[in-house]
Amino acid sequence: MNEPIMPMTKRDLLSMIGTAAGASAMYMAMSSMDQAKASDFKGPPKLEGDNKGASVLILGAGVAGMTAALELSRAGYKVQVLEYNDRVGGRSWTLQGGDTYTELGGATQTCRFAPGNYINPGPWRIPWHHHGLIHYCHELGVALEPFMQVNYNAYVHNTKAFGGKPQRYRHIQADFYGHVGELLARSVNAGALAQTVSKEDGEILLEALRSWGALDRNMRYVKGAASSGRRGYDKEPGGGLSAVPEPSDPIDVQTLLRSGLWRSIGGNLQWDHLSTIFQPVGGMGQVAKGFERAVGHMVRKNSKVTAIHQDEKGVIVTYKDTKSGAVMKAAADYCL
Ligand SMILES: Cc1cc2nc3c(=O)[nH]c(=O)nc-3n(C[C@H](O)[C@H](O)[C@H](O)COP(=O)(O)OP(=O)(O)OC[C@H]3O[C@@H](n4cnc5c(N)ncnc54)[C@H](O)[C@@H]3O)c2cc1C
Incomplete structure (x- = not known):
């Protein structure tokens, strides 16, 4: 005999999301279902x-x-x-x-x-x-x-990525923005966005991407002062007998994308969880x-x-x- 199908209530659904993904995910789901609204107090x-x-x-x-x-x-x-x-x-x-x-x-x-x-x-x-x-x-x-x-110096973790070694939030964020910035800049330069962005606006977009993604003068996200200024140096500038800084190596785009750790950044960008x-x-x-x-x-x-x-x-x-x-x-x- 077939079991009767019980309708799922909103509360059931939110409970399942809360159980599987935690309170933050549940709150986000509640927000998108108009169940957690800003106060009009x-x-x-x-x-x-x-x-x-x-x-x-x-x-x-x-x-x-x-x-x-x-x-x-x-x-x-x-x-x-x-x-x-x-x-x-x-x-x-x-x-x-x-x-x-x-x-x-x-x-x-x-x-x-x-x-x-x-x-x-x-x-x-x-x-x-x-x-x-x-x-x-x-x-x-x-x-x-x-x-x-947001604690940019905290670690984010995926047991299946980087041999299970936790990664700094700021490394993941800087490298993700940097690689995405470089890819988008390449698209602009290849004319791939010509239908959407005028030549003049494309110039502005490139300038914005250089700043947003910490790209170098050639619009690349590579090891150097620009990227290390964002993600941190292996040896910081200043002080000591040799004040020469040692830039750090960005994570390559493939490893970064496959790690899934980009999911850990930006989770606090919903309007209702913005600072302050x-x-x-x-x-x-x-x-x-x-x-x-x-x-x-x-x-x-x-x-x-x-x-x-x-x-x-x-x-x-x-x-x-x-x-x-x-x-x-x-x-x-x-x-x-
Ligand atoms: C893990 C978690 C994280 C959260 N994080 C946030 C957050 O960061 N910010 C935020 O704004 N909200 C957050 N929330 C939501 C917030 O906790 C609730 O919205 C809020 O506590 C609800 O307050 P309340 O008074 O309605 O209910 P409750 O705080 O649940 O109070 C209900 C009271 O009723 C009593 N009670 C229950 N049954 C009986 C009974 N039979 N007889 C007598 N007394 C009874 C309970 O003991 C309790 O004291 C979070 C909730 C959880 C579970």
Whole structure:
């Protein structure tokens, strides 16, 4: 018998992309599916309903839940937040050296980082267009600093290329731009673009390619001052008994193309991930701490919501105290 074909939801598709290719790829896919849009935040919401004094239960003390708690309480609602974890912040979370974490499956891990080092297991970047979060960071005293989106001296790696030896990002980028620049310049000079680019514009394009690709005076990307000025020298100029620099060898175009490492460069060129990007000083957990200072007293931690019942009188939420095991109920006019 044939299995029924289940339709795939957008969420299924994004989960598959996230699992196979990681969070960045998923975010890019979300952007292209119009699922991750730039914020049109112009300021906190003006909540001017006539429900002052009404009660609201908010489920989850992530950034969304705590933002809602902050604004609804300011608007005069009685707010309670139920949070499963024994901390607030949800995925906005930072693990410092010495912290331990027990996963749902029971495995406990201890972070053995040097003092001051940390890891954000979830989000780490606050792009420039996240106006809402940037606003709340300012308001809640969460210090931000620039996030280094591209490290040109980092290594990129493909186990099947260069004998598995990692390559400098700047080598791959400089050599890729250089070779592409040279190939395009050759096409211009061979008249291959004559239909598209006028003679005058072709001259401008050649000049631009020389600069963009670090080409030499003959429009070639070869070992020399131009290419080494971009990718780095074997022996840097200046100082010592012999100040003569030794240029480095660019990777040849065939090896570079076949390595696939060109895939590693330019991944941050989508408009929504362009500089300037921020991060909280001390990690994303500082965002949670900022909100906690403002709304922490409204949050009941260790409270796992198991059921929501709504009728004409309001909402009843059933939750379990994860420390004591006690099953409790909370009632409110509204639930978020
Ligand atoms: C790996 C990764 C990287 C990311 N990187 C970035 C980034 O760099 N920049 C960026 O802007 N975004 C990033 N994101 C997205 C960002 O983390 C989310 O958009 C954001 O955390 C969502 O906040 P939230 O409050 O909606 O949900 P959450 O942070 O998930 O909060 C939900 C809360 O509800 C609680 N909860 C769940 N179920 C129950 C229950 N039954 N009872 C009680 N409480 C419950 C949870 O414990 C949690 O505290 C990333 C996400 C991931 C996973």
